Amino acid sequence: xxxxxxxxxxxxxxxxxxxxxxxxxxxxxxxxxxxxxxxxxxxxxxxxxxxxxxxxxxxxxxxxxxxxxxxxxxxxxxxxxxxxxxxxxxxxxxxxxxxxxxxxxxxxxxxxxxxxxxxxxxxxxxxxxxxxxxxxxxxxxxxxxxxxxxxxxxxxxxxxxxxxxxxxxxxxxxxxxxxxxxxxxxxxxxxxxxxxxxxxxxxxxxxxxxxxxxxxxxxxxxxxxxxxxxxxxxxxxxxxxxxxxxxxxxxxxxxxxxxxxxxxxxxxxxxxxxxxxxxxxxxxxxxxxxxxxxxxxxxxxxxxxxxxxxxxxxxxxxxxxxxxxxxxxxxxxxxxxxxxxxxxxxxxxxxxxxxxxxxxxxxxxxxxxxxxxxxxxxxxxxxxxxxxxxxxxxxxxxxxxxxxxxxxxxxxxxxxxxxxxxxxxxxxxxxxxxxxxxxxxxxxxxxxxx
Amino acid sequence: xxxxxxxxxxxxxxxxxxxxxxxxxxxxxxxxxxxxxxxxxxxxxxxxxxxxxxxxxxxxxxxxxxxxxxxxxxxxxxxxxxxxxxxxxxxxxxxxxxxxxxxxxxxxxxxxxxxxxxxxxxxxxxxxxxxxxxxxxxxxxxxxxxxxxxxxxxxxxxxxxxxxxxxxxxxxxxxxxxxxxxxxxxxxxxxxxxxxx
Numbered sequence: 001x002x003x004x005x006x007x008x009x010x011x012x013x014x015x016x017x018x019x020x021x022x023x024x025x026x027x028x029x030x031x032x033x034x035x036x037x038x039x040x041x042x043x044x045x046x047x048x049x050x051x052x053x054x055x056x057x058x059x060x061x062x063x064x065x066x067x068x069x070x071x072x073x074x075x076x077x078x079x080x081x082x083x084x085x086x087x088x089x090x091x092x093x094x095x096x097x098x099x100x101x102x103x104x105x106x107x108x109x110x111x112x113x114x115x116x117x118x119x120x121x122x123x124x125x126x127x128x129x130x131x132x133x134x135x136x137x138x139x140x141x142x143x144x145x146x147x148x149x150x151x152x153x154x155x156x157x158x159x160x161x162x163x164x165x166x167x168x169x170x171x172x173x174x175x176x177x178x179x180x181x182x183x184x185x186x187x188x189x190x191x192x193x194x195x196x197x198x199x200x201x202x203x204x205x206x207x208x209x210x211x212x213x214x215x216x217x218x219x220x221x222x223x224x225x226x227x228x229x230x231x232x233x234x235x236x237x238x239x240x241x242x243x244x245x246x247x248x249x250x251x252x253x254x255x256x257x258x259x260x261x262x263x264x265x266x267x268x269x270x271x272x273x274x275x276x277x278x279x280x281x282x283x284x285x286x287x288x289x290x291x292x293x294x295x296x297x298x299x300x301x302x303x304x305x306x307x308x309x310x311x312x313x314x315x316x317x318x319x320x321x322x323x324x325x326x327x328x329x330x331x332x333x334x335x336x337x338x339x340x341x342x343x344x345x346x347x348x349x350x351x352x353x354x355x356x357x358x359x360x361x362x363x364x365x366x367x368x369x370x371x372x373x374x375x376x377x378x379x380x381x382x383x384x385x386x387x388x389x390x391x392x393x394x395x396x397x398x399x400x401x402x403x404x405x406x407x408x409x410x411x412x413x414x415x416x417x418x419x420x421x422x423x424x425x426x427x428x429x430x431x432x433x434x435x436x437x438x439x440x441x442x443x444x445x446x447x448x449x450x
Numbered sequence: 451x452x453x454x455x456x457x458x459x460x461x462x463x464x465x466x467x468x469x470x471x472x473x474x475x476x477x478x479x480x481x482x483x484x485x486x487x488x489x490x491x492x493x494x495x496x497x498x499x500x501x502x503x504x505x506x507x508x509x510x511x512x513x514x515x516x517x518x519x520x521x522x523x524x525x526x527x528x529x530x531x532x533x534x535x536x537x538x539x540x541x542x543x544x545x546x547x548x549x550x551x552x553x554x555x556x557x558x559x560x561x562x563x564x565x566x567x568x569x570x571x572x573x574x575x576x577x578x579x580x581x582x583x584x585x586x587x588x589x590x591x592x593x594x595x596x597x598x599x600x601x602x603x604x605x606x607x608x609x610x611x612x613x614x615x616x617x618x619x620x621x622x623x624x625x626x627x628x629x630x631x632x633x634x635x636x637x638x639x640x641x642x643x644x645x646x647x
Contacts, residue, residue, distance in 0.1 A: 412521035415528020
């Protein structure tokens, strides 16, 4: 077992370093490392076909509970989290369909027009919209569209778009923490532990809402002097929101599918439909309502991210199967000395700090078995640990330019338009904002759950 | 010369490559695309010229940036790509110009009337040049040359398949110490006229 443990840690470490170095595409890295885990850790190190089977977890998809849990039970999954993967692919297809018809651009332009193109009003509305959209849609897509429209509006209205983009990025990460379908860490956490959309919205959702109020206020006062319009503009010449719609029938159908997706997610604990089922259903509806565009939509799905997840789950399973994650859990238990407040604080803050510098998805995937073990050994409810982990990993990544994918995309869109954002400019407001949000989360969890 | 001609000048720090490029552009009556040009464009578009200048021809900081789906958080990469995009659009518009650095040797080599030149110089001349232009001591000048050339090499080789300063990367490599700044400019002017005649 010692050999297997050493190999699993080595493979995991090499995987992380290679991901940071970006010499190879990250899905190649995780797939190869995943293969090495199967062969060297499970095969040579553990001589365990059972570990391989549990990790690949293909059998889980043939269990009724994977698709429909009518008796309130759920499958707690280990290894490859197929529910996450199927759900993410489903949402990607839906989002590509929505993007194709101009939904996101229309929404942004509509809201900007509603507030009469007043920059400070757009600033507040876009932050709230960013948070709301990120509750259901991946934050990369949200920021891609939002930042692009922000740049366009900044050219028309003659203002500096950087403060707006940075605030939108933060709010997207915050919104993603509110639900199970927002940020990938939450999707992984929710499907691993069998928590529903409602579970998240009633817990992390409340924390996120409180934090959002603080953050909108914070960013408004932090940036209000940077939101000055450089000269008067004639808003009658601006493009209309309707001009963003490229396919009216498709637009109506996309709106319907999006609303359906939200309803299904909110009610999935009652209906028993799993997120995998919802993912399949909404992707199917998106494709059959746009048959001529199926190749175009499917081509744009981010398969590399899906493959990245596949490999990642296998590598993390290597750490879990060899007991490494139990060692980490015991270590956290030991250093907290049984003090549950300290234990929760460690989870929130270590998750936040780690997520600020390394990709929060592998971190969350690694921490899931850790918090599960910790909850079992310490007596602290798993739910409490879950919310602490979710808030730490989702929001901690907002602190630095590299902490979360939304940050990277927002900075890239701004940079390509001639507004390069360095660490100093980014962190000046993002770090205090993250600290404030983490404090809110810590206090809330302490007061409400402990 | 009525046809489009693009001249790319790569240079070692201290070789007076930029000065030669400026004189050459003047003789050819072509615009010069250098740092000043890019910051002026930024200014015209209402962008912060200090931000653009700060990241101009600077290599990416490895551990301080990430790439997601082709989008990079590196301001150095984003400014570089903005400049590349501007150069490509000027070239596509049929403009003739002289461009200093910015991976133009590889970026624009598909254009039919394109010439890439690399300017080097003797080490002692480079040190002397930097000492005079930047008011540095010999030791400081030496360190600056090594540092700047290293940064240019890393920057160039990150975006290009070819290697910075390697002779096979360029159509012509010339040591400016042999003919001096004016002499090198005159030589290159004659070369260009003959080559594109």
